[in-house]
Every structure is written in structure tokens, then in C-alpha cells.
Amino acid sequence: MVTTIGDEIRLATNFRSKVIGVALKDRGSILPAGHSANAAYWYDVTTGNWITSTYYMNNLPKWVSDLNAKKLVNEYYEQGWNTTYPIASYTQSTSDEKDYENKPFGADQTKFPYSLKQFEGKNYQLIATTPFGNTMTLEMAKAALDNEQLGKGTETDMLCVSLSSTDYVGHSFGPNSIETEDTYLRLDKDLGAFISYLDEKVGVGQYTLFLSADHGVAHVPGFMKENKLPGGLFVESELIKTLNSKLKEVFLVDKAVSGILNYQIHLNHSAIDSANADEKAMAAWIVKYVQQNEAVSQVFSLKDIANTPLNTKMKDMLINGYYPTRSGDIQIVLKPGYIEAYGSGKAGTTHGLWAPYDAHIPCLFYGWGIKQGHTNKETYMTDIAATITALLHVQMPSGCIGKVVDEALK
Numbered sequence: 001m002v003t004t005i006g007d008e009i010r011l012a013t014n015f016r017s018k019v020i021g022v023a024l025k026d027r028g029s030i031l032p033a034g035h036s037a038n039a040a041y042w043y044d045v046t047t048g049n050w051i052t053s054t055y056y057m058n059n060l061p062k063w064v065s066d067l068n069a070k071k072l073v074n075e076y077y078e079q080g081w082n083t084t085y086p087i088a089s090y091t092q093s094t095s096d097e098k099d100y101e102n103k104p105f106g107a108d109q110t111k112f113p114y115s116l117k118q119f120e121g122k123n124y125q126l127i128a129t130t131p132f133g134n135t136m137t138l139e140m141a142k143a144a145l146d147n148e149q150l151g152k153g154t155e156t157d158m159l160c161v162s163l164s165s166t167d168y169v170g171h172s173f174g175p176n177s178i179e180t181e182d183t184y185l186r187l188d189k190d191l192g193a194f195i196s197y198l199d200e201k202v203g204v205g206q207y208t209l210f211l212s213a214d215h216g217v218a219h220v221p222g223f224m225k226e227n228k229l230p231g232g233l234f235v236e237s238e239l240i241k242t243l244n245s246k247l248k249e250v251f252l253v254d255k256a257v258s259g260i261l262n263y264q265i266h267l268n269h270s271a272i273d274s275a276n277a278d279e280k281a282m283a284a285w286i287v288k289y290v291q292q293n294e295a296v297s298q299v300f301s302l303k304d305i306a307n308t309p310l311n312t313k314m315k316d317m318l319i320n321g322y323y324p325t326r327s328g329d330i331q332i333v334l335k336p337g338y339i340e341a342y343g344s345g346k347a348g349t350t351h352g353l354w355a356p357y358d359a360h361i362p363c364l365f366y367g368w369g370i371k372q373g374h375t376n377k378e379t380y381m382t383d384i385a386a387t388i389t390a391l392l393h394v395q396m397p398s399g400c401i402g403k404v405v406d407e408a409l410k
């Protein structure tokens, strides 16, 4: 609905700037690059190739086809995944083989080293759940930078890269796993190599790099329990079933709840309307019922948020995330440490919570125009667009609500 930094750079240079997105996930590539991007490339799990859309072009550039022909994914599968350092040196994680970790590579593969050879030509998706998904993405980003001559012209170009394997590995094994520690150690090396590549191709001090994340993550509830810390599971799928059978009894509406997404209950408005049921009364009934769930801290109708006693931080965040035609009707706030049941339900973890462990994310600026230092002042992901556009002297994106992080700029 709104412009991106890339769109604003394109507008400011009458579309002479080049903007390109690269990510394993389609959305991770398309959304940061923007509406007017020259291209967005993502990874097709059915073929193991980098692809794009006819929205941008009708044929892949030769350099993309050439890179696809190398089928790098098979090389990573060939190698398998072992820790990059001796496993005993992984002091920031719990021991391997915990039963609250998922087993994405098969029930028989419960610990390092993981064999991946068997997935060659059969399963191109699983590379995402290894650190090599990031390595592969940065290889593609390097190819884009080089072949599209980004940073070589007179205008500012932008390369947007999303590194999703940290997310896949984190969801599967949890933040305290050796798998996650190894993924970050390898990402650090990969980013180092990528920065050296930028120095060589674009020039030291000739580019600005910023890095952030879309979320932190909750610890796996099994890990929390093991260590006497508060936490647990909230099973959404069961709640939908129970709510729908109870609402049918009380309000005579079939399938009154259409779903629960991101801790919001979506009501089936057409079913409620055609049954002539009282939606307000139904919402009040749901609130009362869900409040009894042991995982739930607070539940309320989103339309009633102004009259709901919430801490101001939470209130601001929930209101910022509200959009009438897309948001749900009833908001569920879980107790800290609780998450919706993810995957099999007992293993792995997820996000979507207001709490610091989930909402606190890194924000790094580096290179041209950036002052060395750090700040503990509270800044937000929405401040990045304001800061980068101020640095470039271009307009802020059309939905920008952030403020310039002045401490970062020379």
C-alpha cells in the first residue's frame, strides 16, 4: 500500500537508480524492494532455481540462468551440515539432541553431523533450514551486484537482501540450540565475506549498509520448563474447534470463528450477519471464554482497545499493527514465555509477541555517511527508513512514521 526506500530512491532519480531484491522467500525479496523495483529474485523450492515474476520481466537475465546452471544447492547438500568449530566449543547453547527440537532432516537424524546428500534432486526446500540457505542467498546477492553493476553509475542503487535461514533454523531448533549458534557463527563469516566483496566491487566508504531483523524469538517452552522459567503453549487449532462448537450452541451460528492468526481471532462476519446474531454479544462471550485459558494474559475486542487497561507500550504496538480490513476482531495477549503451538506442537518456537525477547531486534548502520558509535536510546525498525532517506536526501516512504536516528549520521 505504501512506497519503500527503494521506490523513493527511484522516484528521486526519475527511475535512473537500480533497486533489486534477493531472498529465499518471495515476500522477503519483493516487499523490501518495492513496487517500482527493477527486479526481485527468490528461490523456487520445487526446482532449486532463482526465479522472478513477469511483473518485472519476461525472461531471466543470462547471469541468473548461469548461476542456476551451477545448482549450488547440490554442493551444499553434498557437504552436509556439521558444526564449523569443534562442538565442545559451543558454549552459548544447550547440549544437542533435545526432545523439544524439531527434526527437519528426518526422524533418524537427531544431532550433528546432519547428512543432506539424500535431498539432492528431491527436496530443495530443506536448504533453508541450514546455514547454507544464507550462504546461497549471499552468493546470489553478489552475482546481482556484479552483473547489474550496482553502485557503478552516478545515481544511488539499492540491493535488498533478506537472510531467512536464521529464521527457519530458529523456528525449528530454538534460539538456545547448537544449530542456531552455528548458523550465526556461519552468518557472521558470510557477512564478513560479503562486506569484503562490497569493498572490492563498490569501494571502501562508497556504500551504506544497514542491517535489521523482523523479529526476535521466544525460547522453546520445553527449554523454559526444563530451566524452571515461566512459559508454555497456546494451542490455537483446538481453541478454534471448541469456540465454533460452543458458539453454534449459544448463538446458533455455524463456523462463527473463521480463524486465529497472529494472536487475533477473526470472526466470520457474513455467517454472523446471515444468522442475524448479535456480534457484540458474541465477542463478549468469546472474550470471557478465552480469558480462562492458562496461557492468556489478556483478551479483548480490538474495537474496544481504547477502554482496555493495557500497558502503554503494548497498547501502542497493537494500535500500530491495526488495519481495519486485515486485522482480526479479538486480540489475545499471551503471558510472557508462552507461544502458539508451532509445528508438531511440542518442539520448536515462534514469534509474534510484544515482549522484549521478541520485539528487541538489532539495528546496524555502516559505511558511507555513518558515524561510529552506539546508542541505548529506544529506536524502532520504523526509524530506519527515516534515517536512510535523510542520509540520501530523498523523500521518506509514503507510510513512514519513524524518526531519524541522528546519532547514527555524520
Ligand SMILES: [Zn+2]
Pocket: 167, 171, 351
Ligand atoms: Zn519467523
